[in-house]
Amino acid sequence: MKYIQHQFEVMKAVAFVTYKEWSAYRTHSMVSIFVGPVYFIVQYFIWTAVYGGRTEINGMNLSQMIAYFGASTLIGYLTMDFADWNLQMLIHTGKFLTFAMRPIHHRFFAFSQKVGHRFLGMVVEFIPCYIILTFLFGVDMVPKRIGWTVLSIALAFLMNFYVHYILGMTAFWFVQSSGIRRVFDLLSGVFSGAFIPLVFFPLWLQKLLFFLPFPYMSYVPAMVFTGSFNLAGISMSIPVIVGCQGIAVVCTMMLSELIYKASIRHFNGVGA
Structure with a gap:
């Protein structure tokens, strides 16, 4: 219990410092307040034209499609991750060595940073955009299953972090890994x-x-x-697909740990 409490205090401290640090550049984050709604407007007109007089395409009606892109925009604000860029920068500059000697796992430190960064994002990006979509565009942005939606977003938060951290660890093995990041960003999008x-x-x-x-x-x-959820012609109940999402997150966490241990051995070997 004391260990958990200690870890929580460390996370809270790192998250708070990150929040304060990025607050100095909050105008940069606030630009996305306009980017999100503009992206949504483009999608709205595209899909309104695509549907025409049809009520359903590939199992999704127009209202569901509009809600999907509204939700996708908002969720992006909450789950956006920069762990890959940050880790690669530390490795390439040699500053990662200082973290390797600290009594805190760098991955946990990076996760704590993300918590603080995304809390700021929730304040200056998510909430304003939610208000714009709800009151300006009249989109119903209330989840059908609030509890499951919150859990699914939390799992997406973890998945984004661990996947990007794994991507960042390629810098242990490659002299220049920015190209890998660009390819991944395209595939991910x-x-x-x-x-x-x-x-x-x-x-x-x-x-x-x-x-x-x-x-x-x-x-x-x-x-x-x-x-509702449908993919590859398979319809799943919300609890089932969230459970599958949880399994995927656990597998990604385990893969991250295996790659981290191999990367540290490689890093120590090169550093010697």
């Missing part, structure tokens, strides 16, 4: 459902995505928000 719902992809690809981390980063929480 496409296969996480941020650009288009995954039900519009070929059936074989939808089946493959069940075994990749991308859907659990955005598509799943957005669909849980709408109150």
Whole structure:
């Protein structure tokens, strides 16, 4: 119990410092208040034109599609991650060595940073954008299953962090890893459902995505928000798909630990 309390206090301290640090640049974050709604407007007009007089496409009606993109926009504010960029910078500059000697796991430190950073994002990005979508555009942004939606977003928060941290650890092995990050960002944008719902992809690809981390980063929480889930012709109840999301997060956490141990051995070898 004391260990857990200590870890919580450490997380709270790091998160608070990160919040204060990034608060100095909050105008940078506030730019996305306009980016999110503009992105939503574009999607709104595109899909309104696509649906035309049709009531349903690939199992989604127009109102559900609009809610999906509204939820996807808001969830992005809560789960956005920068652990890969931060870790790669520390490794390439040699500053990671100072963290390796500290009595705190760098991954936990990075996670605590994300908590503080995304709390600031919730204040200056999520809440204003939620108000804009709800009162200016009249979109119903109340989740169908609030409890499951919160849990799914929390799991997406973890998935985004661990996937990006794994991506950041490529810097232990490659001299220049920024190209890997750019490729991943492109794949993530496409296969996480941020650009288009995954039900519009070929059936074989939808089946493959069940075994990749991308859907659990955005598509799943957005669909849980709408109150139904369908992928590859498979309809799942909300508790079942959130359970699958939880299993995917645990597997990613275990993979992260294995790669971290291998990376540290490699880092120590090179540093010697």
